[in-house]
Amino acid sequence: xxxxxxxxxxxxxxxxxxxxxxxxxxxxxxxxxxxxxxxxxxxxxxxxxxxxxxxxxxxxxxxxxxxxxxxxxxxxxxxxxxxxxxxxxxxxx
Amino acid sequence: xxxxxxxxxxxxxxxxxxxxxxxxxxxxxxxxxxxxxxxxxxxxxxxxxxxxxxxxxxxxxxxxxxxxxxxxxxxxxxxxxxxxxxxxxxxxxxxxxxxxxxxxxxxxxxxxxxxxxxxxxxxxxxxxxxxxxxxxxxxxxxxxxxxxxxxxxxxxxxxxxxxxxxxxxxxxxxxxxxxxxxxxxxxxxxxxxxxxxxxxxxxxxxxxxxxxxxxxxxxxxxxxxxxxxxxxxxxxxxxxxxxxxxxxxxxxxxxxxxxxxxxxxxxxxxxxxxxxxxxxxxxxxxxxxxxxxxxxxxxxxxxxxxxxxxxxxxxxxxxxxxxxxxxxxxxxxxxxxxxxxxxxxxxxxxxxxxxxxxxxxxxxxxxxxxxxxxxxxxxxxxxxxxxxxxxxxxxxxxxxxxxxxxxxxxxxxxxxxxxxxxxxxxxxxxxxxxxxxxxxxxxxxxxxxxxxxxxxxxxxxxxxxxxxxxxxxxxxxxx
Numbered sequence: 001x002x003x004x005x006x007x008x009x010x011x012x013x014x015x016x017x018x019x020x021x022x023x024x025x026x027x028x029x030x031x032x033x034x035x036x037x038x039x040x041x042x043x044x045x046x047x048x049x050x051x052x053x054x055x056x057x058x059x060x061x062x063x064x065x066x067x068x069x070x071x072x073x074x075x076x077x078x079x080x081x082x083x084x085x086x087x088x089x090x091x092x093x
Numbered sequence: 094x095x096x097x098x099x100x101x102x103x104x105x106x107x108x109x110x111x112x113x114x115x116x117x118x119x120x121x122x123x124x125x126x127x128x129x130x131x132x133x134x135x136x137x138x139x140x141x142x143x144x145x146x147x148x149x150x151x152x153x154x155x156x157x158x159x160x161x162x163x164x165x166x167x168x169x170x171x172x173x174x175x176x177x178x179x180x181x182x183x184x185x186x187x188x189x190x191x192x193x194x195x196x197x198x199x200x201x202x203x204x205x206x207x208x209x210x211x212x213x214x215x216x217x218x219x220x221x222x223x224x225x226x227x228x229x230x231x232x233x234x235x236x237x238x239x240x241x242x243x244x245x246x247x248x249x250x251x252x253x254x255x256x257x258x259x260x261x262x263x264x265x266x267x268x269x270x271x272x273x274x275x276x277x278x279x280x281x282x283x284x285x286x287x288x289x290x291x292x293x294x295x296x297x298x299x300x301x302x303x304x305x306x307x308x309x310x311x312x313x314x315x316x317x318x319x320x321x322x323x324x325x326x327x328x329x330x331x332x333x334x335x336x337x338x339x340x341x342x343x344x345x346x347x348x349x350x351x352x353x354x355x356x357x358x359x360x361x362x363x364x365x366x367x368x369x370x371x372x373x374x375x376x377x378x379x380x381x382x383x384x385x386x387x388x389x390x391x392x393x394x395x396x397x398x399x400x401x402x403x404x405x406x407x408x409x410x411x412x413x414x415x416x417x418x419x420x421x422x423x424x425x426x427x428x429x430x431x432x433x434x435x436x437x438x439x440x441x442x443x444x445x446x447x448x449x450x451x452x453x454x455x456x457x458x459x460x461x462x463x464x465x466x467x468x469x470x471x472x473x474x475x476x477x478x479x480x481x482x483x484x485x486x487x488x489x490x491x492x493x494x495x496x497x498x499x500x501x502x503x504x505x506x507x508x509x510x511x512x513x514x515x516x517x518x519x520x521x522x523x524x525x526x527x528x529x530x531x532x533x534x535x536x537x538x539x540x541x542x543x544x545x546x547x548x549x550x551x552x553x554x555x556x557x558x559x560x561x562x563x564x565x566x567x568x569x570x571x572x
Contacts, residue, residue, distance in 0.1 A: 006450055008446060011446050011449050011450045011453065012446060014449050014453060015404060015433075015445050015446060015449040016408075016411065016426070016429040016430050016433060017430060017433050017434060017437075017442060017445060017446070018430035018431055018433070018434040019434065019442065020434075023439070023442065027442070027443055027446055030443065030504050030505075031443065031446060031447055031450075033504075033505050034396065034447065034504065034505055034508070035447075037392070037393055037505060038393040038396070038397060038460065040389075040390060040393060041390060041393050041394065041397075041463050041464065041467055042459070042463070044387070044390060044467055044470070046463065046466035046467060046469075046470065049466040049467075049469050049470055050466070050469055051462060051465035051466055051468075051469060052295075052465055052468045052469045052472055053295065053465070054281055054282075054295050054325065054521050055281065055282050055325045055327070055521075057282075057327065057328065059324040059325060060324070061321060061324055069188055069189065073188045074188065076186070076188060077184075077185050077186065077188065077414065077415035077416070078413075078414055078415065079412065079413075079415075079416070079417070079418035080418070086413060086414060088413055088425060088428070089422050089423075089424050089425045089427075089428055090424075091424075091425050
């Protein structure tokens with residue numbers, strides 16, 4: 001595994017981040033260094049090693065309805081709202 | 094003496110005997126805050142009126158009745174802001190209590206205020222806060238560590254008795270070491286994380302920062318236990334920690350991992366930590382060298398897994414349901430992108446980019462899955478080490494507090510500050526940092542004891558015994 005060229009603007013689009021030109025250049029250099037540091041992992045043999053996904057005990061709970069936040073409180077932090085709904089820009093033409 | 098200089102345990106006893114009132118403690122703490130908070134800047138908010146009011150209503154028969162506690166600003170407490178020291182959560186008010194907060198409330202605690210942190214807990218110096226830097230009470234030109242730097246500086250600076258922090262890669266233990274207080278990272282699954290703003294969910298754990306190990310155990314006893322709202326919490330019944338101190342380390346098997354004593358580490362730190370190991374040996378513990386061979390890979394594993402999880406967890410901050418929203422968005426994509434561009438600071442953006450990259454098509458196997466497997470090997474290293482010993486002893490940080498601004502332009506160097514704490518999160522075990530000495534320039538040095546999963550009791554016993562036989566915890570910062 002040789003260090004891949006990280007295309008910061010493409011990844012920023014995937015991450016829904018608008019970056020300035022300066023940020024893009026800076027992150028490209030800084031994260032290039034960080035990725036180079038990560039290259040060492042490729043040399044560690046990991047055949048037949050299971051991945052770790054904690055915790056070790058079962059995490060699913062019974063699907064039982066229980067009270068949740070009242071609508072008014074749940075919406076109290078919404079930047080824009082009307083009729084108990086959150087207002088967002090139009091997504092369908 | 095101001096009550097702000099006492100411990101939680103001693104104040105509990107005095108409250109129970111009715112020698113003092115909770116209001117007296119809050120009043121003394123507020124006086125200390127007035128005197129020193131301007132320099133330290135440990136708090137993002139001090140709850141003067143509500144703390145005094147809660148103090149007057151406190152039931153001192155409860156386990157933490159009338160004891161003021163500060164909360165890291167990433168824990169939801171009903172009606173209070175929860176900024177995560179980020180501009181993106183401007184104006185947000187928590188609509189509910191985190192379970193840890195609710196448990197402290199039930200135990201009678203009084204909330205004193207909210208403490209500063211690296212934005213979204215991403216950092217090792219608290220310099221990544223959008224609300225200003227926090228300064229180390231031992232030397233105001235130095236960082237307090239991070240990300241729970243506000244909590245550590247408040248406790249060490251005598252402007253809080255105890256505080257909650259969160260630890261994803263060392264964010265409780267490293268600032269505790271650098272500020273000279275006690276920081277406990279419990280086993281993954283010990284304390285519910287419901288209502289803690291998530292950073293990396295497979296690693297995050299809430300824990301106390303206190304002046305003594307006894308205080309740490311007191312808080313842990315109230316915080317621990319299963320929570321149906323966080324099913325990663327372990328189902329075992331609640332325990333009371335350190336209820337009968339043994340005050341002995343006789344027969345304790347303590348491992349010194351050779352990879353934690355590395356060339357280039359600070360000489361005074363190494364000396365102080367080795368002296369602690371010698372003390373344990375003189376008092377009947379068996380000290381042996383052990384190996385955790387994958388230690389040098391832990392930073393790389395951590396910064397792949399933690400950023401991957403963060404990139405997913407922070408997707409919720411999109412300007413739709415809460416927090417900041419960019420003005421006059423063109424369309425929904427513009428709303429997301431500009432809200433996040435304006436709201437997040439540089440380190441958070443950097444980590445979102447890295448995390449998105451290691452999860453992107455074509456790179457997942459080489460980075461994310463590879464790191465998960467190496468994490469498995471790191472965990473096996475710890476399990477092997479604990480077959481031959483009860484605890485591991487290491488430095489918490491390779492060096493004492495560094496200067497403000499020294500590393501802000503070099504993220505990789507900043508990441509390396511966590512080299513001794515990160516593996517504990519990856520392995521899911523518990524660790525505690527406590528003072529074990531001072532440098533010649535009077536900066537605190539921290540010792541880390543690491544226990545196996547759910548091995549807090551033995552770890553706290555050993556830490557308490559060591560602490561009470563030394564005076565390091567009593568030393569006052571000059572501020």
